[in-house]
Amino acid sequence: MITPTACGVTSEVGRLRTVLLHRPGAELRRLTPRNNDELLFDGVPWVARAQEEHDAFAAALTERGVEVLHLDRLLAEVMAVPAARAEVIAEAVDDPRLGATLRHATSAHLEGLAPDDLAAALIAGVAHDELRGGRGLAYELMARGEFVVPPLPNLMFTRDSSVWVGGQVAVTSLAMPARDRESALTAALYAHHPRFAGVEQLYGAHLEHLEGGDVLLLAPGVLAVGVGERTTAGGAERLARRVFARGLAHTVLVVPIAQERATMHLDTICTMVDVDALVMYPAVADHLQAWTVTAGPELPDAADTTELSVQGPQPFLIAAAAAMGIDRLRVIDTGLDPVTAEREQWDDGNNTLALAPRLAVAYERNTVTNAALEAAGIEVVAIAGSELGSGRGGPRCMSCPVLRDPLPTA
Numbered sequence: 001m002i003t004p005t006a007c008g009v010t011s012e013v014g015r016l017r018t019v020l021l022h023r024p025g026a027e028l029r030r031l032t033p034r035n036n037d038e039l040l041f042d043g044v045p046w047v048a049r050a051q052e053e054h055d056a057f058a059a060a061l062t063e064r065g066v067e068v069l070h071l072d073r074l075l076a077e078v079m080a081v082p083a084a085r086a087e088v089i090a091e092a093v094d095d096p097r098l099g100a101t102l103r104h105a106t107s108a109h110l111e112g113l114a115p116d117d118l119a120a121a122l123i124a125g126v127a128h129d130e131l132r133g134g135r136g137l138a139y140e141l142m143a144r145g146e147f148v149v150p151p152l153p154n155l156m157f158t159r160d161s162s163v164w165v166g167g168q169v170a171v172t173s174l175a176m177p178a179r180d181r182e183s184a185l186t187a188a189l190y191a192h193h194p195r196f197a198g199v200e201q202l203y204g205a206h207l208e209h210l211e212g213g214d215v216l217l218l219a220p221g222v223l224a225v226g227v228g229e230r231t232t233a234g235g236a237e238r239l240a241r242r243v244f245a246r247g248l249a250h251t252v253l254v255v256p257i258a259q260e261r262a263t264m265h266l267d268t269i270c271t272m273v274d275v276d277a278l279v280m281y282p283a284v285a286d287h288l289q290a291w292t293v294t295a296g297p298e299l300p301d302a303a304d305t306t307e308l309s310v311q312g313p314q315p316f317l318i319a320a321a322a323a324m325g326i327d328r329l330r331v332i333d334t335g336l337d338p339v340t341a342e343r344e345q346w347d348d349g350n351n352t353l354a355l356a357p358r359l360a361v362a363y364e365r366n367t368v369t370n371a372a373l374e375a376a377g378i379e380v381v382a383i384a385g386s387e388l389g390s391g392r393g394g395p396r397c398m399s400c401p402v403l404r405d406p407l408p409t410a
């Protein structure tokens, strides 16, 4: 096992040192035209090609000196810890579809698995006919193609199931039923893996909905939180109280985004590519608003009751620059016509992963956005994503930064 090392992230663009990825595997083979909508995929990906694309993504990071941690491997290691096993198994069978008999049989099945196999079963799920010793009324009546434990094909979007703020990690509370069990896995990982020994958890799985794709660390001490299809205002509020009480941030900008699939997270419409620059979907650039939330007058406490001061709304770019203490937050002008802009936004053109200021990973297919980034002085590391993209997530969605260098102070 690995020994504990430094973790922590205070910006979107500080040099990336360590990142958590998940190579898609057997869980993608569970997708069919009947279940793909419910499982939040737009189609049925070619799994081997998706894996090749993901391997190339990981290699692009490693080649640039980034340490890549693999969620499935860490999970397999942590499944040797009895307390971690008990927690994730309890979550996996906490499903009202099962009934007591099947719940018991499923628990017994999972408890009997070796650490590697348990990790694999938790990720790929357990199909009806894979359950050794399956029994009970719910089991008899379940269709053969159904899952006793549903698969987690969206686990590859590691951005959403946990997010680091400073030296603490927020295990998130995912909004869609197809994803809510993911945070049981990240919670177990951070609580029990020696790599993360002593790391404090900032949020938790069963709280108000909050997903990492909605959280942007605009600058040290300044967060933007998108509120829309996934993250609720209540989630933003609780996160704000906690980051203030723990001294991790002084301002949270709460940014309403359209409640629809194309804009499911704030990072689908904008991501940072430099200390003071964003790439943003042009259709929203002028309309995006923000509420500026800061700690209220009295001293913050740790009990989630800190009074908050809420101001706004104001245009997002103005509120963000003010909170960041800069004159202007630049938006890279992609110069896109509305149709190309809409197509490239849908294909995660704005969902870039910064490896350092002015160096970002992007999907190669978004040629017009990428050319505009290059023209603006941003070096683009282009990766293929024809199959990965069918889950509607780009390089930022597929990565959870664990360690970034702090930005040099001006």
Ligand SMILES: NC(=[NH2+])NCCC[C@H](N)C(=O)O
Pocket (backbone or CB within 6 Å): 039, 040, 041, 154, 157, 159, 160, 179, 212, 213, 214, 264, 265, 267, 268, 391, 392, 393, 394, 396, 397
């Ligand atoms: N941070 C992101 N934009 N993540 C994209 C997640 C995509 C995933 N299929 C979902 O619907 O949840």
